[in-house]
Amino acid sequence: MLGAIVGDIVGSVYEWNNIKTKDFPLFRKDCFFTDDTVMTCAVAEAIMNGGQKDDFIDAMKKYGRMYPNADYGARFNTWLNSDNREPYNSFGNGSAMRVSPCAWTMDCGFCARTGMWPSSREFASLSAEVTHNHPEGIKGAMATADAIFLCRYYFGGYCGDYEQPINDNPTECKRRIKDYIEKTYGYNLSQTLDEIRPNYRFNETCQETVPQAIIAFLESRDFEDAIRNAISIGGDSDTLAAITGSIAEAAYGIPDWIKDKAYSYLDEPLKDVLRRWDNKVDIK
Numbered sequence: 001m002l003g004a005i006v007g008d009i010v011g012s013v014y015e016w017n018n019i020k021t022k023d024f025p026l027f028r029k030d031c032f033f034t035d036d037t038v039m040t041c042a043v044a045e046a047i048m049n050g051g052q053k054d055d056f057i058d059a060m061k062k063y064g065r066m067y068p069n070a071d072y073g074a075r076f077n078t079w080l081n082s083d084n085r086e087p088y089n090s091f092g093n094g095s096a097m098r099v100s101p102c103a104w105t106m107d108c109g110f111c112a113r114t115g116m117w118p119s120s121r122e123f124a125s126l127s128a129e130v131t132h133n134h135p136e137g138i139k140g141a142m143a144t145a146d147a148i149f150l151c152r153y154y155f156g157g158y159c160g161d162y163e164q165p166i167n168d169n170p171t172e173c174k175r176r177i178k179d180y181i182e183k184t185y186g187y188n189l190s191q192t193l194d195e196i197r198p199n200y201r202f203n204e205t206c207q208e209t210v211p212q213a214i215i216a217f218l219e220s221r222d223f224e225d226a227i228r229n230a231i232s233i234g235g236d237s238d239t240l241a242a243i244t245g246s247i248a249e250a251a252y253g254i255p256d257w258i259k260d261k262a263y264s265y266l267d268e269p270l271k272d273v274l275r276r277w278d279n280k281v282d283i284k
Contacts, residue, residue: 001100006262007241008036018234020066036242039098041273043127091136093209095128097239099141101247103148112158122166139281140206143185150177151250181245187211213243223252
C-alpha cells in the first residue's frame with residue numbers, strides 16, 4: 001500500500017497546480033500527505049481489526065478526525081464529522097485511492113491452485129460500500145484492487161496448472177491485466193497518455209480517474225515512471241498518482257530510496273500503521 005502513499009505525497013503539490021510533463025522533481029520540500037494517505041492507512045487499520053463493516057467505518061472516522069485538514073471531499077467530510085454511519089451513494093475516486101491494502105490480503109497461491117478469486121477480495125467492495133455505495137464507486141475500487149492483485153499474480157510468477165509463468169514478459173502481463181479490466185469493468189483503456197493529456201481536466205469521479213490511472217501504469221517502465229505518467233496528465237494529481245502508484249508497486253516494487261523519502265513526510269501514527277501492517281499481514 002506504500003505505492004499509494006508515495007503517489008499521494010508526490011502529487012500533493014500538483015493537484016491545484018497541474019503540470020503536463022513528466023519532467024519535474026519527484027519529491028519537493030513542500031510535498032505533504034493528504035486524505036489519500038490517511039484513508040489508505042485507515043483501510044489497513046480496519047483490515048487488521050477484523051475487516052468487518054464497522055471496522056472500516058470506525059477506522060475511517062478515527063483517522064479522519066485525527067487529520068481534519070487532510071483535504072477531504074465535501075460530502076465525505078460531512079459524513080466523517082457526523083454520527084451518521086450510513087453511506088451516501090458517492091462515486092468519487094476516494095473509494096479507489098484508499099483500496100490498495102485490500103488487494104494485498106488476497107492469496108495469489110490460492111488463485112493459482114484453484115483458479116478462483118480469494119474470498120478476501122470482498123474487503124475491496126466493503127471498503128468502498130461504507131461510503132461510496134454507488135455502483136461506479138464500488139466499481140472503481142474493485143477495478144483498482146483487481147489490477148493490483150493481477151500485478152502481484154502475473155509479475156510474481158504465479159500461474160495455474162498446465163500454464164507457464166509470464167513474469168519474464170511484462171508486456172504480456174500488462175496485456176492480460178488490460179484485457180481483464182476492460183472486459184470486467186467496461187473501462188476504455190485504449191487511449192494513450194499523449195491522447196489523454198491535452199484535454200484532461202480535474203475530475204474527482206471514479207469514471208474519469210480510475211481508467212486514466214490504470215493507463216498511466218500500463219504505459220510505465222518502472223515505479224517512478226508510473227508516478228510521473230500519472231501526474232503528467234493533470235487533473236486530480238495526488239489521487240491519480242495514488243491509484244497508479246498502488247498498482248505499480250505490485251508490479252515493480254518500490255526503490256528503497258523512494259520508500260525512505262516517502263516515510264520522511266509521515267508522522268508517527270501513520271508510520272505506526274505501516275509498521276503494524278508489515279508485521280501482521282501475511283502477504284501470499
